[in-house]
Amino acid sequence: MRSTLVSQFGDPRQVIALVDAERHAPGPGEVEVAVSLAAINPSDLIPVTGAYSARTTLPFVPGFEGFGIVTRIGAGVSSLKAGDRVIPIGASGLWQEYLLRPAEWCFRLPDDIDDRDAATAYVNPLTALQLVEALRTHFGSLERRRIGVTAAGSAIGGMLLKLLAGESADVTGIVRSERSADRLAQAAPVAVVLGDESRVPQLRLDAIIDAVGGPFAGDLILRTLEPGGAFIQYGALSGIPVPQAAIQARPDIRFSFLWLRTWVHSAGRPAIEAAFSKSFAGLRSSLFSSRIAEVYPLSRIDAALRHQADPCRDGKLLLDPRC
Numbered sequence: 001m002r003s004t005l006v007s008q009f010g011d012p013r014q015v016i017a018l019v020d021a022e023r024h025a026p027g028p029g030e031v032e033v034a035v036s037l038a039a040i041n042p043s044d045l046i047p048v049t050g051a052y053s054a055r056t057t058l059p060f061v062p063g064f065e066g067f068g069i070v071t072r073i074g075a076g077v078s079s080l081k082a083g084d085r086v087i088p089i090g091a092s093g094l095w096q097e098y099l100l101r102p103a104e105w106c107f108r109l110p111d112d113i114d115d116r117d118a119a120t121a122y123v124n125p126l127t128a129l130q131l132v133e134a135l136r137t138h139f140g141s142l143e144r145r146r147i148g149v150t151a152a153g154s155a156i157g158g159m160l161l162k163l164l165a166g167e168s169a170d171v172t173g174i175v176r177s178e179r180s181a182d183r184l185a186q187a188a189p190v191a192v193v194l195g196d197e198s199r200v201p202q203l204r205l206d207a208i209i210d211a212v213g214g215p216f217a218g219d220l221i222l223r224t225l226e227p228g229g230a231f232i233q234y235g236a237l238s239g240i241p242v243p244q245a246a247i248q249a250r251p252d253i254r255f256s257f258l259w260l261r262t263w264v265h266s267a268g269r270p271a272i273e274a275a276f277s278k279s280f281a282g283l284r285s286s287l288f289s290s291r292i293a294e295v296y297p298l299s300r301i302d303a304a305l306r307h308q309a310d311p312c313r314d315g316k317l318l319l320d321p322r323c
């Protein structure tokens, strides 16, 4: 079967290989899923670089998000049957034609969620929901709270702006490009400002949800946050951690890090099912819909990875492992 494989850490464009892999039968408690579409997310590529080498075992098949159709059932599985449309989570491996996964880590997809929405129903919607929940835990009500969202031009940034606006928060999207500023100003009832390392916006904020990190995040912490505020980091698109000096200079701020995988592995199935129900509702109302720039056959993974690295890319890329 068609698959990808990472056998050494490095630049994803150089170390993600297209391979012909053996197809195995599902073991007890497992199902085989024929993957229909998988997403390419920044979080798929970070482990490939070796950034988490202490907790990443080589070789591995990348891809944390996508959906497929159950094709074979292992012994003892009664919750799923061949033909069910599911989202398999809990480990990487979606960038291949057939995936084996414990049935308990597969979540059934409603029929009315279309294929492209199904392929992006997991990572960003569930993370956005958890980020907003973390703010609610800190502040109680978010009404009129001044909340800044960095990298607001990203897929998850757009979701956060809409979710927070729905909580009646006073939301500011911080973007690095005019293109994103124009697009977001039309998409959600929020303020949008330009900001990067060379221009830190003049804002007063109660909280920042950050996916950029680096000196830019450090400047925002020092210059914009009110005492008693919160800073939640969930990404580092700059490739640089948030400076410790900035964190230490603000003992009056609550700092936290949110990682979806940590939540998923501790939440339990009923909480994950409840989060998926909210994701599906958000997809039906377009709140969680991601713009799709292109769908690539898995056999053209090299072209897909080049496009992923293009700073002018305008939306998510999907992989079709069936071709």
Ligand SMILES: NC(=O)c1ccc[n+]([C@@H]2O[C@H](COP(=O)([O-])OP(=O)(O)OC[C@H]3O[C@@H](n4cnc5c(N)ncnc54)[C@H](OP(=O)(O)O)[C@@H]3O)[C@@H](O)[C@H]2O)c1
Residues within 6 Å of the ligand: 041, 042, 043, 123, 124, 127, 150, 151, 152, 153, 154, 155, 156, 157, 175, 176, 177, 179, 180, 211, 212, 234, 235, 236, 237, 238, 258, 259, 260, 261, 313, 315, 316
């Ligand atoms: N912690 C978790 O569990 C978790 C879960 C989901 C996502 N994330 C993180 O969320 C971030 C976004 O993910 P995504 O799937 O939404 O990505 P995406 O849709 O591929 O977003 C890419 C966009 O982010 C903006 N961007 C990239 N680098 C930037 C930088 N240095 N400064 C400001 N903006 C930048 C760019 O927008 P413009 O150039 O158009 O402005 C770019 O088009 C990633 O860091 C990812 O790892 C974390």
